[in-house]
Amino acid sequence: xxxxxxxxxxxxxxxxxxxxxxxxxxxxxxxxxxxxxxxxxxxxxxxxxxxxxxxxxxxxxxxxxxxxxxxxxxxxxxxxxxxxxxxxxxxxxxxxxxxxxxxxxxxxxxxxxxxxxxxxxxxxxxxxxxxxxxxxxxxxxxxxxxxxxxxxxxxxxxxxxxxxxxxxxxxxxxxxxxxxxxxxxxxxxxxxxxxxxxxxxxxxxxxxxxxxxx
Numbered sequence: 001x002x003x004x005x006x007x008x009x010x011x012x013x014x015x016x017x018x019x020x021x022x023x024x025x026x027x028x029x030x031x032x033x034x035x036x037x038x039x040x041x042x043x044x045x046x047x048x049x050x051x052x053x054x055x056x057x058x059x060x061x062x063x064x065x066x067x068x069x070x071x072x073x074x075x076x077x078x079x080x081x082x083x084x085x086x087x088x089x090x091x092x093x094x095x096x097x098x099x100x101x102x103x104x105x106x107x108x109x110x111x112x113x114x115x116x117x118x119x120x121x122x123x124x125x126x127x128x129x130x131x132x133x134x135x136x137x138x139x140x141x142x143x144x145x146x147x148x149x150x151x152x153x154x155x156x157x158x159x160x161x162x163x164x165x166x167x168x169x170x171x172x173x174x175x176x177x178x179x180x181x182x183x184x185x186x187x188x189x190x191x192x193x194x195x196x197x198x199x200x201x202x203x204x205x206x207x208x209x210x211x212x213x214x
Contacts, residue, residue, distance in 0.1 A: 030193075032050075032187075036181050037179070048062075056074050057075075058071070058198055070085065078094045089208060129150050152175060155173050
């Protein structure tokens with residue numbers, strides 16, 4: 001779930017950070033890149049593919065240590081589907097359960113739902129001290145603007161494509177001292193998704209429902 005949180009919260013949902021000059025993010029896209037993190041245990045590189053289509057989000061991660069895993073979430077649904085392609089198993093968990101387990105406030109679930117829309121991160125980043133640092137370099141043929149934000153001791157710098165309001169590079173450090181960066185290496189604005197691409201339970205998979213801790 002940590003890779004999902006970093007990938008989803010810091011890669012897909014960092015769109016539209018606070019400037020009227022920025023265009024609206026596209027309603028459909030597929031971004032591929034590398035999620036790099038450094039902890040006391042060492043460094044790790046994880047391949048990352050993020051697909052978005054009008055409130056449907058699919059995140060695939062790939063690493064030598066953990067293999068391939070997929071997470072599917074849909075705006076408006078209290079469900080996170082964690083898909084294991086090697087075992088053909090799907091574990092479903094309710095974000096409201098995670099909220100209760102973490103002792104979060106009543107607004108946590110609505111904030112999570114808002115983060116499933118790239119356009120809503122503008123509000124999020126501004127509420128947490130987000131500000132424009134200056135122009136950034138061109139990435140994948142797109143001019144960028146750099147923003148910084150701090151939330152609960154975690155620091156983040158984002159390179160946003162001016163014409164798309166999508167993040168193409170992210171650097172951050174958590175309050176626990178974990179540093180990470182996300183570099184988008186390819187961006188497809190006209191992807192062709194298969195019929196079951198965003199299915200929370202793909203055909204032939206076994207469902208498992210996670211239960212709250214007693």
